Amino acid sequence: MKHVIDAKDKKLGRLASEIAVMLQGKSKASYDPRLEGDDTVCVKNVKDIELSGSKTSQKVYYRHAGPLGHLKEKKFKDVFQKNPAWVLRHAVRLMLPKNKLQTKRLKRLVIE
Numbered sequence: 001m002k003h004v005i006d007a008k009d010k011k012l013g014r015l016a017s018e019i020a021v022m023l024q025g026k027s028k029a030s031y032d033p034r035l036e037g038d039d040t041v042c043v044k045n046v047k048d049i050e051l052s053g054s055k056t057s058q059k060v061y062y063r064h065a066g067p068l069g070h071l072k073e074k075k076f077k078d079v080f081q082k083n084p085a086w087v088l089r090h091a092v093r094l095m096l097p098k099n100k101l102q103t104k105r106l107k108r109l110v111i112e
Contacts, residue, residue: 008048016091023105085111
C-alpha cells in the first residue's frame with residue numbers, strides 16, 4: 001500500500017514517528033516484527049517542515065571521524081537549508097529498530 005503524506009506545517013518528530021510506524025507495518029493487522037512490511041511512504045513538501053520552540057537555531061547534528069578531537073558538528077539551520085530531505089530521512093532512521101531490516105525499510109521512503 002502506498003501512503004502519501006503532505007509535510008507542510010507538520011512537526012519533524014511527530015511526522016518521523018508516524019512514517020516509522022507505517023514503514024514497519026505496525027498499522028496493519030498482519031504486523032510481524034520479523035518481516036520488513038510492504039507499505040511505501042511518499043512525503044511531499046519536505047521544505048515546509050517545522051520544529052517547535054527554538055530548536056531551529058539550537059539543534060546540532062554530530063558525527064565523529066575516528067581520531068580523538070575529530071568531532072564534527074553542523075547546525076540544523078545549515079543542514080536543513082542545504083538538504084531538507086536528509087533531515088527527515090535521518091529522523092526516521094533513528095526511530096526505526098536498529099536491525100538488518102532498517103535499510104530495507106528506509107528504501108521504501110520516497111521524499112519529493
